[in-house]
Amino acid sequence: MLPKKELGVIVFLVIYSVMIRLYHLQAPVNDRHHFRQTDTYAIVSNFLKGNSDILHPKFYQTPNPDNTEGFYFGEFPIYEYFIYLLFRFTGENLVVARLFTIGLTSISTVCIYVIGRKMFNKRVGLASALAFTFFPSSVFWGRAISPDVMALTFFTLSLAVLLAKDAKWAKILSAVFWAGAILIKPFYLAFGLVYLYYFFIEQNLEDKKLTQKRLRNLFSKIILFSLPALILYGAWRLWAGTFPPSTIDPDPLSILHDRQGWWTYWHTSDWITLLFTKHFFGELLTPLGGLLAVIGAVLVTVKHLHLSRFMTVWLLANFIISFTFAWGSWQHDYYLLPWLPVLSLLAGFATVEIVKFFRRLWTENLDGFEYFWRVSALIVVVFFVYFLGIKKFFDYRTDFFEPQGYELYAEDFQYDYQKIAQLIFQGETVVSVQKAYSPYAVNMLRRTGNILAIPENKPCPSEIALFNQIDHLRKLKANYLMIHKIGDAGVACSRQTLNAAMANRFQLIYQGKEFDLYEIKSQLLVVKGTKDQVILTVQNMGIDNTLEVGGIPGSVNTIEVTPSWQKIGESQYQTVVSSGDWLSFKIYWKSPEIQVESNNWFVDKNGFVVKK
Template sequence: MIGITNPPLEIAHNWRESIGTMVARNFLEVDANFLFPRLDFNGSKDGVVGMEFPIYNYLIFLWSKVFGYSHLAGRLINLIISSIGIFCFYQIIKIYYKEKTAFYSGIILLSSVWFYYSRKIIPETFAASLVIIGLYFGLNYLYKKEKTIDFVLFMLLAILGVLSKVSAICLLGICAIPFLDRKVPLIRKIAISICGFLLIFFVGWWYYYWNPYLTETYAFPHFFMGVPISQAISDLFNNFALFSKRFYDTALKYIGFFSFLFGLFWSIYKKEKLVIFVFISTSFFLLPIILKTGYNFAFHDYYIIPFVPIMAFVAGFGLSSIPWQKFAIVILFAIGLEGIINQQHQFFIKPDLAKLALLEGSLDQFGSRKDLIAVNSGNYPTALYMAHRKGWITFNNHLKSKEYLLRLKSEGCQFFVILKKSFGTDVDLPLEKVYSDEYYTIYNNTFLK
């Protein structure tokens, strides 16, 4: 629970956390209609934007309606759902294998990249967990002949998970297993198939109709919709070292990855069809994601997250197959230790970044939250979010142009914030300076003579 109340100012991906928290805060302060999520960095415009289905952001909003807005909400919601996801992951493996395999797999997943991202304010582990929890209910429906509520929960959670993050669809490759099992009644296979068609419909509607509609209507082309396959292949080929690193380093770290390779080798050697089939079927679903995202998959470490449970399962199977279980436990301990040590620095905020938490108070001395501002943070919206204002994120070379400054002023910009250490460097503007310290300077929109 260290840093569970921290603002989104960690080293890694604070920009994505800021985007998610912007959306949640705007549901609270502007409009609670989840069909029209809003960001703060579209200047004087509404900021309505196409994005991932904002169920996670909406849960933060609902929490805030009851308990007040805080960064605890986003972190705690993600942590709770991701923890339930690991528990259901453990329970799913127990359907097919001994408790030892499930336990090893769960510990490996817990100490993987999942460990840190399950408490960040972004939807990757949240979405993957919704799908895993849904799979738990779905498999209960198929194998244990549980009530219809299990099917309904599977359908709802799987759809919401994939809507929240399309890459989580790779986990649904597991559904191919019961379809090949003659013990599963045909009527239940048909029910799961209907769920699949509904998922395709809702995901298609949101990402290929509603998102483009919002982008065109509100003129805010922010959301990444992928690249052509030819470009993706070229990007991945040119950045193959970085792409492969997502598997051997980001996912499970080195010891975990070698355990995964051993588990994969052992399953092939022993002809363990279930492990092989799970790996192949989920990889088949992951491939289109890789070919759609291209360089982004290689560059951003969070794209691999939905596939990490599969790698953890294969690694757990491998460790549980080792005859000398004391040796397997030593390896398991080493996997956990390596994973956590390599992520512990992400729980703390650098002093320079921490100072951005004071930006809102500094601006409050000279105006209100309705004032539009411009910040020299480049493509990063973090400082604008911390300022609790709307406006522009821009670059120093733009701000050096008087014509650019005049244009922003004509569009309603009241203050210009120059960051000196985090996200930006110092630059003098021909405007009236109202505040300055070691970390940032605030100008109003009055030009000096």
């Protein structure tokens, strides 16, 4: 049993950790990284529908169009599955999902207290836990819909259990928690350095000669400790490998350095500078938090040499993550969450030492002049604490909760989502044409979707390029085309321009304030007639259909023929063309299914209708 005083501290930390994160609890998911948050929630949504499970997680966007089932193996979906289990009891509720994340963050807060208490003392543990709770990135992500929070909780649990109890069961439990963190975020493997150094210290190898026997014993311990992580993560990746097009980013090199190479990317992005200016002394910690962490690092080195080595290894592991996954860390600030525990400990240690310093100053007998200068110094400290800490905390918190990037949530959007969802049945796929890549619309619809992004400053793609993409997606089960209103003044490619191109080929079934919806039906070309005269019937292809006619299929000698088409039925048009001197033909830059009902023609492998 914990002493009452200790239990009181833990209860206080849990209550404080929860209360500070209740901000915007019922707000929609349209704040920082709503892209990633709604993707995570989409996995939960598919669990609720019953069309996926923990070994076959699915979401709605399909960055790889060949992934027609919407599989997602970016991480092992244990976080999403826990939320799904909660929803089984409470019903689907965004507040419940956020409270679950807040609960995980509260566990991390207590773990940081335990780690600080074991490494330093209770005061440092308490100050470190409060620092962790105060950091704006911790406040925001500690209530967001994000599996990264669970990965951080597993890691802090692993380290807290390992430090708290010198027992075999504690090491086993610690190894399992670390494996859980790696299953969610593989870069937690880098913290193997921290565990390696822990076992190095445990065997007192700092003061002993490193013989082969001692080194073998050390590495055998870390290998045994790593076995749960290696087995579980290896099994998960082997399983995911049986679904080759299923991950959100099939190109891992882009996550590492945007395919530029690390040295080039570090230069072009100025990532090393941004890591400090934007994050350590910015939104990750606040300027005050970053300053305290630096002071703490210096003071630990001066006062606790052995601990400083452990902290250095811990910091090194974080640097390896941030600079190895450079593009990912620059683009997604939740990749920086692993920094929070070690920086909280350093900031907490600095806070305790600074408070002790000022207490010593005020216990001395002071004359009037000395008293004046010390009061002045205290006022300066309070001034900087307010402007570099408290004020910045609220500024950054506001920034985190502001709708970010491509706004797709407003009332008009919600109205269109509801109407469109009534027209698109479950299991059907929609193509969303937008001015930026964001899965938010398809996540709101809860329909599998492909996104075609046309930036505001770029002209509309040529009809050939655009419809080739749509035809490819149609063959991959896309049933509907949704066009976002991007017709504002000054926009290079307006919705009106896109709609004019679509109206010839697809049926408009919904027109809203923000989105228009077209039905993409299977396109068909029926070929009848003789060698000298062909009767062509097209279905769901519109009235403007040009023929590419040639001798050798696909050669430069082909010519374009635009016959006159007559409407003969719903979405059906027909033409009769003299073809005596033709050797082959096809519908120009369209890829319909071809049905030949004539003994004089056949379809070759290039999609040309060829005369026998």
